Amino acid sequence: MGTSGKSQKKVSPPQLIIFIFLLLILIGTILLRFPVSSNSNTITWIDALFTATSAVCVNGLVVINTGSSFSTFGQVVIMILIQIGGLGFMTLGVMIAILLGRKIGLRQQLILQETTQASSRDGLTKLCLYIFMIAFIFELVATIILTLRWVGEMGLQKASYYALFHSVSAFNNAGFSLWPDSLSNYLDDPVVNLTIITLFIFGGLGYIVIVELFKKRDWKKFSLHTKVVLVTSGLLTICGFIVLLLLENWNPTTFANLTMGEKIAAAFFQSTTPRSAGFNTIDIGNMLSSSQLIIIILMFIGASSGGTGGGIKTNTFFVLILATLNTFRGGGPIHVFKRKIGTETVMRALAVVVSSLTCVFIVALLLTITENMLEEHFLEVLFEATSAFSTTGLSMGLTSELTSLGKIIVTITMFIGRLGPLTLAYALAKKKNSTKIGYPEDQVLIG
Amino acid sequence: MGTSGKSQKKVSPPQLIIFIFLLLILIGTILLRFPVSSNSNTITWIDALFTATSAVCVNGLVVINTGSSFSTFGQVVIMILIQIGGLGFMTLGVMIAILLGRKIGLRQQLILQETTQASSRDGLTKLCLYIFMIAFIFELVATIILTLRWVGEMGLQKASYYALFHSVSAFNNAGFSLWPDSLSNYLDDPVVNLTIITLFIFGGLGYIVIVELFKKRDWKKFSLHTKVVLVTSGLLTICGFIVLLLLENWNPTTFANLTMGEKIAAAFFQSTTPRSAGFNTIDIGNMLSSSQLIIIILMFIGASSGGTGGGIKTNTFFVLILATLNTFRGGGPIHVFKRKIGTETVMRALAVVVSSLTCVFIVALLLTITENMLEEHFLEVLFEATSAFSTTGLSMGLTSELTSLGKIIVTITMFIGRLGPLTLAYALAKKKNSTKIGYPEDQVLIG
Ligand SMILES: [K+]
Ligand SMILES: [K+]
Structure with a gap:
């Protein structure tokens, strides 16, 4: 994002992004609706739309069993939609800049320049290809490893x-x-665990972090953004791991009967997967409600900007916490890692979190109404709304029981959540009003 | 709040506020623990502490039935704690300024000066007495009205x-x-409804708004703060009223068997009471979970700064929404009612909402663990946590079933919620570090 500039053309980058995603979902829906995509009965339009949206938005919530109900053709369609949707979104800023033949927004450009010296069109194309190459290498190596792991089991x-x-x-x-x-x-297989976790963690870190990790390989040379992402992701994982391990340790339906090694593996997997991956090795519905609440919060925070994951992003979360602590310490400029965080950055973080919270609560409210849920299932509904919005795709089991209206609500949520409130707002926004009168500043009490 | 200044003495205003509240709670606990306070069995220390905290923090959550378990002496103690706690908190900014013999913080002072020309110590004392007078007139008139209403019923x-x-x-x-x-x-009594609602609405608007309403009586002359409070409170009430009326209209356990007039009265009462009042004319536990979620959000927003209510405050909420919409429209200075809202104000609003959300979630998480609740009751736990933090005191029924550990958690939450995260942070904060090095600004991606 951050692609709104002065040279406003007929189609703004955010509008283009929305158009591309809608087109992808439309194509996906039609393809998945074809009889050839299903194993037995052709799926309904609404389920095809739900699945295509979930795939393009790399969400992972499913109303139809991917492995048994879809044919191999249908599964390949889903896989291609995932690849286009995920990698496409990751490189969106760069690609839009190439497509529109002009520089991308200030924010990304500054980081990109510093990181890659790629501000020219040629440089950007190279960068884009570099990101694709890294993604394909990751996927290729992982495919080989997993093939070797599973060949004995299934040929x-x-x-x-x-x-x-x-x-x-x-x-x-x-x-x-x-x-x-x-x-x-x-659950206790180190090869599968480590391969899958490595993939989704790297995918979620974002291209700026990946490029810097591969090209700079030195903490001191990393950009502020990369440092913020690495520190926040690391802390969230460690905290999530410890809390989940402590909470679930004696839960008879999850950890209680596992060995210590299995417990550690399961806690680690379940503490990293909410960063938008959406796989699970433990039935989330069987976890304690306290653990589920922790996962909801981790999902809401999500992965990092410029990656394949969703949520408000680790970097946004970091800025919010930093700004809050700074105000508590008396205000003034916000400093971290010997750099200053600008007011505009904090304002954007505020806008993202307020609109995201609003969105999740409205979706939870609507689902509470449409699914005719009693209070007994509110955590399930909140979990589903957060999972849909943050493109995580974990579920406590509600997805498969959704009504048609519920499916439509979740579909729209997945779409909004993937593109993010800022992109949508910029797409709808009119040209910036630069003729604001300078009213005098006045006070409003706070708190 | 906003009382931290340059002339740092040994005891800062926030520390003084905390000390006074702790002392009040201690005295209240001891008084309520006396056998003379109870009707039959002396209550436990923990219940005395819970009740005293709830009274001093004008919360209203109860583990002991106020009407039947406490003697008239105990009830009078509770009433006095409420009066000191509520009216004291309302005039805290002004009183601290008088006590410490120096001007109060910039923010309140600016509004106060504009509103009352009361920046001198004498002026402040007059203002304080004026606020007390208004409060006592409100309470006196209401007492007379309610006495006349109930005299036939109970002598x-x-x-x-x-x-x-x-x-x-x-x-x-x-x-x-x-x-x-x-x-x-x-429920359908217009005298009781209107009297009680008028009282808690005026109490919740805050002294600046009340003083301006009584002294200026002209929208154009109102300060920005007063305009913001009136608009936000009004909109929240109207939205809450409409949504609750629509949602509960067909609920057989609440509205379905009422007449239209009763429905309107009940919807109006239940949409205003979350602004920290805490009375109810409908059993909250019987409402739909969607209505309960709406009430949770209204409670979290709460009343207005400088009043007897709690929550993050309507004015804080307004600033957050305004800042968010402003960012969506492309950023720049934030204008409303022909005035500019400063960056520092937004930063404070951000700090309040982030820390309040964090607090409510941690409390909900702890209660989920201590109360050994299954996921089925999460909404009840979230409701209780929000109600305790926002000093609203509504409950879906969990309070009376709390374990000892749960009671302690709720007691601490009521205390933190009443004083607010900013006050607590300022009390703990060391002298502001004014020797920050001017690091260069750098970019972090957002959203
Ligand atoms: K996902
Ligand atoms: K209350």
């Missing part, structure tokens, strides 16, 4: 297909799985 | 006592009632 053809599907799904933080219980069968 | 002595107790409780937004089902018996 070469099926193993390589499953490996490819799950690698694409993981790097793009899509969370689609060909098993109905996601990766629960591989 | 003069009981009627006047009940009238006084509920008037004090209402103006101070305390929500304590001598009936176990609050004001449910008077």
